[in-house]
Amino acid sequence: MFIRSYQSKYQFVLFSYSIVLVILLFPSSIISLINFKTACELLKLPRDCHCQRTRGVPISSLNETRLRCRQLNKITTDYHWAIVPYDRLAFETPNDNLTIDRYAFADIRARTVRFNVQNLFLKDHAFDNAYIGQLAIAHLDTYGTLNFELNGEVFYGTTITNIFIKSIDFQRPISEIIFSNAKIYTFNIISSKFYGFTNKKYITNQHNETNLPNKNQHDNFLEYDFMLTTRSSYQTSSQSSPLKIRQRKKKTISHSIFESSSDENSAQLPDQTVTVNITLINLPAYITIYTILSSINTTNLTENYFPNNFEYSQTDEIELSYNYINTINAYAFRYLQTFEGRLILTNNHIQYLSPYAFANLYLLNNLSLANNSIQNISSIHFQNLQQLYDLDLSYNQIEKLTNQTFRYLYNLHILHLNNNPLKYIDSDVFTNLTYLKEINLQGAQLIQNIDPQYSHWIWNLANLHVNYLLNTK
Ligand SMILES: *[C@@H]1O[C@H](CO)[C@@H](O)[C@H](O)[C@H]1NC(C)=O
Ligand SMILES: *[C@@H]1O[C@H](CO)[C@@H](O)[C@H](O)[C@H]1NC(C)=O
Ligand SMILES: *[C@@H]1O[C@H](CO)[C@@H](O)[C@H](O)[C@H]1NC(C)=O
Ligand SMILES: *[C@@H]1O[C@H](CO)[C@@H](O)[C@H](O)[C@H]1NC(C)=O
Numbered sequence: 056m057f058i059r060s061y062q063s064k065y066q067f068v069l070f071s072y073s074i075v076l077v078i079l080l081f082p083s084s085i086i087s088l089i090n091f092k093t094a095c096e097l098l099k100l101p102r103d104c105h106c107q108r109t110r111g112v113p114i115s116s117l118n119e120t121r122l123r124c125r126q127l128n129k130i131t132t133d134y135h136w137a138i139v140p141y142d143r144l145a146f147e148t149p150n151d152n153l154t155i156d157r158y159a160f161a162d163i164r165a166r167t168v169r170f171n172v173q174n175l176f177l178k179d180h181a182f183d184n185a186y187i188g189q190l191a192i193a194h195l196d197t198y199g200t201l202n203f204e205l206n207g208e209v210f211y212g213t214t215i216t217n218i219f220i221k222s223i224d225f226q227r228p229i230s231e232i233i234f235s236n237a238k239i240y241t242f243n244i245i246s247s248k249f250y251g252f253t254n255k256k257y258i259t260n261q262h263n264e265t266n267l268p269n270k271n272q273h274d275n276f277l278e279y280d281f282m283l284t285t286r287s288s289y290q291t292s293s294q295s296s297p298l299k300i301r302q303r304k305k306k307t308i309s310h311s312i313f314e315s316s317s318d319e320n321s322a323q324l325p326d327q328t329v330t331v332n333i334t335l336i337n338l339p340a341y342i343t344i345y346t347i348l349s350s351i352n353t354t355n356l357t358e359n360y361f362p363n364n365f366e367y368s369q370t371d372e373i374e375l376s377y378n379y380i381n382t383i384n385a386y387a388f389r390y391l392q393t394f395e396g397r398l399i400l401t402n403n404h405i406q407y408l409s410p411y412a413f414a415n416l417y418l419l420n421n422l423s424l425a426n427n428s429i430q431n432i433s434s435i436h437f438q439n440l441q442q443l444y445d446l447d448l449s450y451n452q453i454e455k456l457t458n459q460t461f462r463y464l465y466n467l468h469i470l471h472l473n474n475n476p477l478k479y480i481d482s483d484v485f486t487n488l489t490y491l492k493e494i495n496l497q498g499a500q501l502i503q504n505i506d507p508q509y510s511h512w513i514w515n516l517a518n519l520h521v522n523y524l525l526n527t528k
C-alpha cells in the first residue's frame with residue numbers, strides 16, 4: 056500500500072517534471088516557429104513568392120524577412136504586404152509585365168525593394184506612406200519600361216533613401232505628381248531613356264472621391280518614424296539617410312509631415328496632412344540629390360527636366376552629366392529659383408548657351424560645365440548668378456575673356472578655366488572679383504603666347520593661387 060502510493064506519487068512527479076522540462080527546453084523555438092509561419096502566412100503569399108531565411112539570423116527576427124517573387128503579374132492589396140518589415144523584397148519577371156495596384160505597398164517598410172521586370176506599371180498611391188531604403192528598378196541587357204498611372208501620386212507620403220533606375224525606357228515624359236508629398240534622398244536615373252516631366256503643378260484630379268485620406272495612415276507613419284529615430288531598428292545601412300537631412304534643414308521644412316516629434320500626438324500634424332481633398336493638391340517633394348546620367352537624348356535642355364513641385368531649397372545637388380545636351384534653352388532652370396546647391400552639367404556636348412539659360416539661378420552656389428564644347432560666354436550668361444562660389448568651365452573651347460565676362464560674379468571664389476584654348480584675356484577681367492582666391496589655368500595656350508606688355512594682370516593675381524603659371528615662364 057505504502058509502496059504503491061509512493062510509486063504513483065513518484066510517477067506523477069516524474070510526469071509533471073517531464074512536461075515542465077519540455078516547456079523549459081523548447082519554448083523559444085516553438086514561439087519563433089509560430090512567429091515565422093505567422094508572418095509569411097499572414098501575408099497570404101501568392102504561389103510565386105517565397106520567404107527566404109537569412110543565414111545566421113534568428114528565425115524569430117521578422118525584420119529580416121526576405122521575399123522573392125517570380126513570374127508574378129499583379130500585386131494587389133489582397134496580400135497584406137505591410138504586415139512585416141522586410142530586409143529585401145525582390146520581384147523578378149524579366150520577360151513579363153508587373154502591375155503594382157493602388158495602395159498595394161502602402162505603409163510598407165523595407166531596406167531594399169527591387170524590380171527586374173519587362174514592363175512595370177505603378178498605380179496611384181502604390182507606395183503610399185512607405186519607408187524604403189533603396190528602391191531599384193532595373194533591367195538586364197535590354198531596356199525595361201516603367202509606366203505610371205496618369206496623374207497618379209505613386210509615392211505619396213513615402214520616404215526613400217535612394218531610388219535607382221537603370222536601363223529603363225520611360226517612353227514618354229512623366230508627371231511630376233508621382234513625387235507629390237514624397238521625401239527622397241537620392242534619385243538616380245542611369246543608362247536609361249528619360250524624357251523629362253510634364254510639369255503640371257496644379258492638377259484637377261479625376262478620382263477625387265476614392266482617395267480620402269485615412270488619418271491612421273499618417274499615425275502609423277509617425278510611429279515608424281519614431282521607431283526609426285530612436286531605436287534605429289529599420290535604419291538603412293546608408294549613413295546619409297533622409298532623416299538626417301531633415302534634421303540639418305529642419306527650419307525650412309518644419310511644416311512638412313516628416314517633422315519628427317518625440318510624442319506621437321496627432322494634434323501636432325500640420326493641416327496639410329489631413330486635407331480631405333488630398334489628391335487635388337500636388338504637394339511638394341523633397342529630393343536632396345537628383346542625378347540623371349547617360350539618359351537624356353534630346354539635344355535641347357528645357358525646364359521639363361526639372362519638376363515644378365520639388366522644394367529646391369532642400370536640394371543639394373543636381374547632376375545631368377554624360378547626356379547628349381547640346382543647347383541650354385532660355386529659362387531652362389526657371390523652377391530652380393530657390394536652389395542653393397551645385398549644378399553639374401559635365402561631359403555633355405553643350406555648345407550653345409542661351410543668354411538667359413541660367414537667368415533663374417539667383418542662389419546657385421556651384422556650377423560645373425566642364426568637358427563640353429562651349430565657345431562663347433558673356434556677362435549676360437552670368438548676370439543673375441550673384442551667389443556663385445565655384446565656376447568650372449574647364450575642358451571647353453573658350454578663346455576669349457573680356458573685362459565684362461565675369462563682372463557680375465560678385466561672390467566668385469574659385470574659377471576653373473583649365474584646358475581651354477584661351478587666346479585673349481582682357482587685363483581687367485578678374486579685377487573686381489574681390490573674393491577670388493583660386494584660378495585654375497592649366498593647359499591654357501595663352502600662357503605661352505602672352506605679350507608681356509599685357510600680362511600685368513597676372514602679377515595682380517600675386518595673392519591668388521594660380522595653378523601652373525609658375526611652370527610656364
Ligand atoms: C505587357 O505590357 C505591354 C506594354 O504595355 C502590352 O503591350 C502587353 O500586352 C502586356 N502583356 C501582357 C501579357 O499583359
Ligand atoms: C469630384 O468631386 C466633385 C465634388 O464632390 C464631384 O462633383 C465630381 O463629380 C467628383 N469627380 C469625380 C470624377 O467623381
Ligand atoms: C531585428 O529585430 C530584432 C528583434 O526582433 C532586433 O533585436 C534586431 O536588432 C533587429 N535587427 C535589425 C538589423 O534591425
Ligand atoms: C475637392 O476640392 C474641390 C475644389 O476645392 C471641391 O470643389 C470639391 O467639392 C472637393 N471634393 C471633395 C470630395 O471634397
Ligand SMILES: *[C@@H]1O[C@H](CO)[C@@H](O)[C@H](O)[C@H]1NC(C)=O
Binds near residue numbers: 352
Ligand atoms: C538618340 O536619338 C537619336 C535620334 O532619335 C537616335 O538615332 C540615337 O540612336 C539615340 N541615341 C541613344 C544613345 O539613344
Ligand SMILES: *[C@@H]1O[C@H](CO)[C@@H](O)[C@H](O)[C@H]1NC(C)=O
Binds near residue numbers: 384
Ligand atoms: C533647340 O535649340 C536650337 C538653338 O537654339 C533652336 O534653334 C531649336 O529650335 C531648339 N529646339 C527645340 C525643340 O527647342
Ligand SMILES: *[C@@H]1O[C@H](CO)[C@@H](O)[C@H](O)[C@H]1NC(C)=O
Binds near residue numbers: 395396397444445469
Ligand atoms: C561649392 O564648392 C566648394 C568648393 O569648391 C565647396 O566647398 C562647397 O561645399 C560647394 N557648395 C555646394 C553647395 O556644394
Ligand SMILES: *[C@@H]1O[C@H](CO)[C@@H](O)[C@H](O)[C@H]1NC(C)=O
Binds near residue numbers: 425426
Ligand atoms: C574631362 O575629360 C577629361 C579627359 O577626358 C578627364 O580627364 C576629366 O576627368 C574630365 N573632367 C570631368 C569633370 O569630368
Ligand SMILES: *[C@@H]1O[C@H](CO)[C@@H](O)[C@H](O)[C@H]1NC(C)=O
Binds near residue numbers: 406407430431
Ligand atoms: C562664338 O562666337 C563666334 C564669333 O562671334 C561665332 O563665329 C561662333 O559661331 C560662336 N559659336 C557659337 C557656338 O555660338
Ligand SMILES: *[C@@H]1O[C@H](CO)[C@@H](O)[C@H](O)[C@H]1NC(C)=O
Binds near residue numbers: 458459462483486
Ligand atoms: C570694377 O568696378 C569699378 C567700380 O564699380 C567699375 O568702375 C569698373 O568698371 C569695374 N571694372 C570691371 C572690369 O568691371
Ligand SMILES: *[C@@H]1O[C@H](CO)[C@@H](O)[C@H](O)[C@H]1NC(C)=O
Binds near residue numbers: 481
Ligand atoms: C579692360 O579694362 C582696362 C582697364 O580699365 C582697359 O585698359 C582696357 O582697355 C579694357 N579692355 C577693353 C577691351 O575694353
